[in-house]
Amino acid sequence: MLINGLPGDSISASDRGLAYGDGIYRTLEARHGTPLLWPWQWQRLAADCAALRLPCPDEALLLREIASVAANLERAVVKIVLTRGTGQRGYAMPSECSPTRIVSASAWGGYPPERAQQGIVARWCDTRLAIQPCLAGIKHLNRLENVLARSEWTDPAIAEGLMLDMDGTVVEGTMSNLFIVQNGVLITPPLDRCGVSGAMRACVIDTAANLGLSVREARLSPDEVLAADEVFVCNSLAGIWPLRQLAARQWQPGALTRRLQQLV
Incomplete structure (x- = not known):
């Protein structure tokens, strides 16, 4: 798991994604580190970011991180979570934010064929x-x-x-x-x-x-x-x-x- 590009498994208790659900996510399949349906996944992720006025990460950066977390898995389930990051109490969006970006992968469990x-x-x-x-x-x-x-x-x-x-x-x-x-x-x-x-x-x-x-x-x-x-x-x-x-x-x-x- 990568959190803002670094290995980790925890975020701040004051993260707005945890406090208010202030963020988005995508779940996708990757094979040998390459995400499937990526043009549509990226299109939807970018659109969701724009709709919530959430800074959108660089596409090439996300692809590198997906490749990294799924590198040792022939077939993987990848999850991308983007939040508005930490903030003070209150619903109002902060004027400036440092988004939290989480990219993780797990082994493909599959569904009955x-x-x-x-x-x-x-x-x-x-x-x-x-x-x-x-x-x-x-x-x-x-x-x-x-x-x-x-x-x-x-x-x-x-x-x-x-x-x-x-x-x-x-x-x-x-x-x-x-x-x-x-x-x-x-x-x-x-x-x-x-x-x-x-x-x-x-x-x-x-x-x-x-x-x-x-x-x-x-x-x-x-x-x-x-x-x-x-x-x-x-x-x-x-x-x-x-x-x-x-x-x-x-x-x-x-x-x-x-x-x-x-x-x-």
Whole structure:
């Protein structure tokens, strides 16, 4: 683990990331020290920094640190955490800050391959996502809604839970973004009011567009998800998981989902 470029495993108790969740993070896969999906990961990290007025680290510096922490791991999970650093009490952003940058890596644990091959069972979550456009899309350090939602079940047969916003529209999974296919059109919920804009989501959208496929954002009701021809969730570590069952609805992995799985 590197903290501001130096080996370490602790930060100040007055760090604003700890005190207020004042920061962002990205989680990604690296192979032999090279991060996957990096163009999309970097794009999202830089956008999140700009949205929170958080100084963004140099891209080349981050790549060197990722290579360093993952050097001895053939396949690794890398986490980048950026906070506003230490500060005095109070919510107001300090006029000047010294950000804390944490880059760590752990051995790849993986997921059961049948989740991608055969599809997953998902459930609806009771925990709702608050509507807050100022934070929409940002992978910030306040993820308690996701923690509560993921803690709603312990059944290992259920791989993911889908979350609604306060208006009852479907937004995302607890750890993933959601896509449906309806009449050949790829549809994903907009993330302008809540939710996390994942790097894999961006990759899927760009890949589909490059294939000439019709892609659009639209607010989706639970009934529209259940009526879809295909449904899948995705994130940077899991890739694409087709939904096999949600409530009483069952699917077989569809042709468009399979095509995207081969390309991203």
